[in-house]
Amino acid sequence: MEHDRLRAAFDRFDAENARDEHREPLDGQLVPGELLYARRMSAWLGRVAPDASEALRLAARAQHIRRWEIPRDTYPMTRAGYHQWRTRLGQFHAQVAGEILRDVGFDEAIVARVQSLIRKERLKQDPEAQMLEDVICLVFLESYFADFAKQHDEQKVIGILRKTWRKMSPRGHELALQLPLTPEARSLVERALPSSTDS
Numbered sequence: 001m002e003h004d005r006l007r008a009a010f011d012r013f014d015a016e017n018a019r020d021e022h023r024e025p026l027d028g029q030l031v032p033g034e035l036l037y038a039r040r041m042s043a044w045l046g047r048v049a050p051d052a053s054e055a056l057r058l059a060a061r062a063q064h065i066r067r068w069e070i071p072r073d074t075y076p077m078t079r080a081g082y083h084q085w086r087t088r089l090g091q092f093h094a095q096v097a098g099e100i101l102r103d104v105g106f107d108e109a110i111v112a113r114v115q116s117l118i119r120k121e122r123l124k125q126d127p128e129a130q131m132l133e134d135v136i137c138l139v140f141l142e143s144y145f146a147d148f149a150k151q152h153d154e155q156k157v158i159g160i161l162r163k164t165w166r167k168m169s170p171r172g173h174e175l176a177l178q179l180p181l182t183p184e185a186r187s188l189v190e191r192a193l194p195s196s197t198d199s
Contacts, residue, residue, distance in 0.1 A: 006054060008104040013038060013061050016096070020068050034064050040143055044135045048175065055110055056128045059117035060135055062097035090119040123167070134172035137164050141176055146185045154188070161192035 017038050023030035041060040045052055052060075070089055075081040094115035101111045116122075116129075123129050140148075141164070149157045168176065181189065 005105050006057065009058055009101055009106070010042075010061055012100045012104060013065055013097070016066050016100075017064075019066070022068060034067055037064050037139070038062070040139045041135055044138050044142075045131075048135060048138070048171075049131055052131070053128065055113040056117060056132060058097070058101065058110075058114045059132055062093060062100075062114070062118060063132070063136065065093050065096050067093070094118040130169050133167050134169055134175070137168050137172060138175055138179070140164065141181070141185075141189075142179050146182050149185060149188055157188055158192045161189060165192065 014035055017034040018032050020032035020034040022033040024033045024036050025031075026036055038061050041063055042057070045057060045060045049056070067089060070085070070092055072082075072085055075085040075088075097118060098111045098115050101114060102108075106114075117126075117132055120129060120133065123133055152160075165173065165176075176189075
């Protein structure tokens with residue numbers, strides 16, 4: 001029964017993310033970007049925590065659900081605007097995920113837990129929230145960082161890497177350093193680390 005509900009929730013999350021009009025290449029095909037991101041999140045969580053709780057697995061899969069509905073440029077292009085956008089996204093993803101979870105039969109305790117994880121509450125104090133953050137960072141570094149770095153000023157990229165590193169656990173750091181990054185991406189990571197290895 002629990003497995004059936006989990007599968008039903010995943011199917012609903014995937015159906016929502018399949019509506020993303022932005023396409024990304026995968027194995028010679030173009031697939032909806034947020035659907036690909038969600039599946040990468042689940043894959044990385046399976047590698048990092050194969051015995052992850054149901055709530056953590058659900059939160060990972062719904063992390064960016066329907067993200068395209070709130071574009072970055074709907075908020076001021078400032079640091080404050082960025083944080084407002086991220087806060088709103090967390091609320092939105094948690095709301096959408098909660099509606100789907102209730103529809104497929106999850107109780108309010110699971111719904112509340114998933115929503116808390118998606119909103120990144122108690123990061124550093126909550127082991128599951130930290131695990132989710134590690135997975136988010138690993139997915140970014142493995143699949144999105146190289147292209148991101150090409151589109152932004154080098155010092156900005158290094159600053160973002162340092163912030164990313166500070167969010168991760170020691171285990172996350174260990175896994176990140178094992179990623180098969182391009183030489184250019186690895187060089188940026190190595191340059192970012194000296195001032196952040198103590199965090």
